[in-house]
Amino acid sequence: MAPTTPDGPAPAPDGTPALSVEELSKRFGSGGDAVRAVDDVSFSVERGSVVGLLGPNGAGKTTLIKSVLGTVIPDEGTVRVLGRDAADGRRATYANVDAMLEGARNDYWRLTVRENLRYFATVGGVAPDSVADRHDRLLDRLDLAEKADTPVRELSRGMKQKMSLASVLAGGAKLVFLDEPTLGLDVEGSRTLRRELRRLAEEDDLTVVVSSHDMRVIEDVCDRVIVMSAGAVVADDSVERLLGAVDDYRVRVASEELSPATIDDLRGRFDVVDADAGADPPTVEVRTDGDAAYDLFDALRAADVTLDRVDTVEPSLEDVFVRLTGAGAGGTSGSEPGDEDGAPGTGRRRATVVGDDGGAR
């Protein structure tokens, strides 16, 4: 017998979604200063899927998650978790839900890794001895087995983050929320966490809602993305379809012979999206739909430009994101109560395409 069914270990008789949110709104403050942090948001999440919540700082991602969890009381709207209305009894509703909020907080740093898992399994409603094997398995998978008896405070940032993830899964939650799980991790740490997240979601048949402003997390881990801006949902689709919606292919050429005059000439004839005459070598990036690529190379040859390097630039989720929200991924607006204060990445150049958050905080 297979250990899990395709519908997960605890399918609802009628296949209800893991999470269903209808017309959820939350406003902070009153009068003219009121901020609509979450504005009439509706969506549902199928069991076993991994859904990304993407948006600039202050878009309302954290407030949305907290409103769904009930740690922020929403003004309007209904939340159903695994078929159960949160209004009918909060604690019963959230019995199979856990959340990792704001990176590596939410754990007891003076306890060891294993003590945390046991503690949070218990408060999550599961006797710790009965899931001891699950804990061993989690620690193994997340490469924490060697650190099982080390106090969390002595772990590195990346380890703490993995420990947080393990403790969220320790009680066997079926629906987990991860708010900025890679915040503050270096490139390697972020990559490991993304890989493990994907694997755990697939193998444990978890339903995961992950918020991030890091496009790579969303692209690597999620089946579907909900894009938020100013408290509202501006897009809700699969990653592939969202990427397909942007028909924006570009060519970036680099050459020592790209003079400012040539670049100006190109600007007049092509859709130049980016140019840097001062770079070494100088570069120009041109939007190339249809035959524009042929024309561009003809023009460069005519101008006696020998190409040092040619790259094609495919649309990234970030381009979709910028188009939908009109904001850079690193965030532009101020933060809102309960939102991602001080999230790194502000002012990150779009052209660098989602770097990790090394060195932040």
Place this chain on the structure above:
Amino acid sequence: MTAPDAAAGSSTEHAGARSSSTSTSTAAGDGPGDGDGARVGDDPRPATYVDLARAVLYREYLIFVRYPANAIGGIVVSLVFFGLLFFGGRLLAGRALADSLEGIVVGYFLWTLAVGAYSSVSNDIGSEVQWGTLERHVTTPFGFAPVALLKGVAKVVRTFLTSAIILAVMILLTGTTLAIAPVTVVVIAGLAVVSVLGLGFAAGGVTVLYKRVGNWLNLLQFGFVVLVSAPVLDRPWLRVLPLAHGSAMLQRAMVDGVRLWEFPLADLALLVGIAVGYLAVGSLVFHYATRRARRLGVLGDY
């Protein structure tokens, strides 16, 4: 003990998860695994309040034994303070102090108990807010209330341990003789301190809402001196304040040697009533403060 209502309420989900896992183990013959590594030997059983109590108290115990500096620091500070009071007082008041020395020792003992319980509960709630762990407890099947209550119990036990050491040193230092009937002292002092625990919860609730105000509330503990030494014989209405009635009873128990069962029933009833009343009011303040924090979206702020 019963399972939490939530666990019972969510029996479909739990039962579903359990039956699936059980069938898995059976299918795998309870062996260490059939290669795919999923859920073998993983048979979640709903946690009861006993499990919760064990988890919370064990955590408090671990912190206490692993980080003894706090407790030792508290004992040293309390003793230094008492030393100043005792030797300084002897210089200033001479014989007058010696006459009331027993009363001072008992009062100081109760004061260290009250301060220990109050500050550990209110500071602990502040820390839980800062760590984001309070917020996390809110969505668990048990909620934060029973966890906070159990922590309160642990803090009181811990404070009794440290205050017992302080009491022993004070008795040695001053050469006083006191009646220390363990049951009488623990019950009276314990109930007196429970009322202060209620104040601690209320202060913790205020801290959840207004982070900075919370720190100022620590100053309240100096007000406990007034409560411990309240003249309840002259002004009986003072007995309804936290600590005051319990303090008077503790004086009689430890100085005059009155045993618990020798007190009038009305006194004992009032002691229990005040303990339960202040604890209930404190818990209510904490509950509504947390609820307001959730409405304002500041529960997780730090």
